Amino acid sequence: MAASTTCTSRPLPWWSGFGARVALGLVTGLVLGLMIRGAGHDLPAAAFAAEGLRTIGQIFIQLLKALVPPLVFTAIVASIAALRDLENATRLILSTLGWYALTALIAVLIGISLGLLLEPGLHAGVDPAKAVAPSAAGNWLDFLKGLVPANFAGIAAVTTMSDGKATTALSFNVLQIIVVAIALGTAAVRSGEAGAPFLAFNASALAIFRRLLHWVIALTPIGSAALIGDAVVRYGWDALSALGSFALAVYLGLGLVLLLVYPALLALNGLSPMRFFSAAWPAIQLGFVSRSSIGTLPVTEDVVEQRLGVPRAYAAFAVPLGATTKMDGCAAIYPAVAAIFIAQFYGLPLHLADFALIAFVSVIGSAATAGLTGATVMLTLTLSTLGLPLEGAGLLLAIDPILDMGRTAVNVAGQALVPTIVAKRAGILDRSKFPNGTGRGNAEADNDLAPSLATH
Numbered sequence: 001m002a003a004s005t006t007c008t009s010r011p012l013p014w015w016s017g018f019g020a021r022v023a024l025g026l027v028t029g030l031v032l033g034l035m036i037r038g039a040g041h042d043l044p045a046a047a048f049a050a051e052g053l054r055t056i057g058q059i060f061i062q063l064l065k066a067l068v069p070p071l072v073f074t075a076i077v078a079s080i081a082a083l084r085d086l087e088n089a090t091r092l093i094l095s096t097l098g099w100y101a102l103t104a105l106i107a108v109l110i111g112i113s114l115g116l117l118l119e120p121g122l123h124a125g126v127d128p129a130k131a132v133a134p135s136a137a138g139n140w141l142d143f144l145k146g147l148v149p150a151n152f153a154g155i156a157a158v159t160t161m162s163d164g165k166a167t168t169a170l171s172f173n174v175l176q177i178i179v180v181a182i183a184l185g186t187a188a189v190r191s192g193e194a195g196a197p198f199l200a201f202n203a204s205a206l207a208i209f210r211r212l213l214h215w216v217i218a219l220t221p222i223g224s225a226a227l228i229g230d231a232v233v234r235y236g237w238d239a240l241s242a243l244g245s246f247a248l249a250v251y252l253g254l255g256l257v258l259l260l261v262y263p264a265l266l267a268l269n270g271l272s273p274m275r276f277f278s279a280a281w282p283a284i285q286l287g288f289v290s291r292s293s294i295g296t297l298p299v300t301e302d303v304v305e306q307r308l309g310v311p312r313a314y315a316a317f318a319v320p321l322g323a324t325t326k327m328d329g330c331a332a333i334y335p336a337v338a339a340i341f342i343a344q345f346y347g348l349p350l351h352l353a354d355f356a357l358i359a360f361v362s363v364i365g366s367a368a369t370a371g372l373t374g375a376t377v378m379l380t381l382t383l384s385t386l387g388l389p390l391e392g393a394g395l396l397l398a399i400d401p402i403l404d405m406g407r408t409a410v411n412v413a414g415q416a417l418v419p420t421i422v423a424k425r426a427g428i429l430d431r432s433k434f435p436n437g438t439g440r441g442n443a444e445a446d447n448d449l450a451p452s453l454a455t456h
Contacts, residue, residue: 101263354386
């Protein structure tokens, strides 16, 4: 009688997991950034190291952004094909939009309260001469324009100014890609047998792009180190002195939403806040250092599906939509505090109706600026709606990169939070994947998120 053997895999220790490697990368990048900044830019070795960090960080973000269009397109087409088999697909979509609006409303109310309580505009040391109108401004018509694709791939040429030089580069509009994918996916499903080969090809392409994504995610510790190091070298904290009260109000609002509101919503829905943040950490930290919800999108979607247990058919729709319209940091807290700051700085009174308009723009306006990403665009939309001077936005540009790190982290956390809550309330959350103490350990889930290059 042959003896049978069984292999049982032991959960790996936490310090060997992907999250620990990312944390080590962040610490390493922070130390390198402080060392380079302390050495000074005049030292050739320091300048070379600073440029190296910046280049590595840019390459990592470019790799992620290169995967966004094909991943979003193929994932949403696949989700349309899968959603036809879900009886509650319409309810899931409506519930997602409702939770997006609810969390945005809570965030903007916190921003308004902090702006009125701390009065940052009355304690600013910024020079009024720095008030200049930004090059891009939000407009309510942008929402309608953004829904209609300019071309099949949603690609456009974007010109930016830096140090007096104009640079033109290709950019993609994720909202337009979503619209095209929904239209083609729906047409393929409605075409019956004629559309089956296209759906099969799309499923194969999605599997290939997801494998490429795993390879890029494996580089996250290196990319995070380079990005945080570059941020410390380039921005530091010197610019915060003149706008310290404003930065304090913004980061306090971000902290309240991230560490109080989100955990409360998770707990009310029977989900562990600690376990949620443990699972969502790779996406949140990458959002912080990259300052890009779109660049973080592939990681966010992977986290939501693999570590939080949200079904792929639903996550493939909800997460890309959230990456373009769900921005509690950039579209709720920041414009609320900034609008009150500018009104206080110029001595312009705000009334109850104005605060209602701020809340309305924050809840609805993020969709209106989905085709034009950036907190400055959202702020100018708020200012123009309230009749406040657009030049006031220029007062805040000096510390915008430092604020943008926190804003994007909150954005990404919200983009992972809402699909998780909606899936839990709909009874479709895979609790064997969500770290609930009885399933896989975090280190094991980490290794699923970033598999070894040698084995894949």
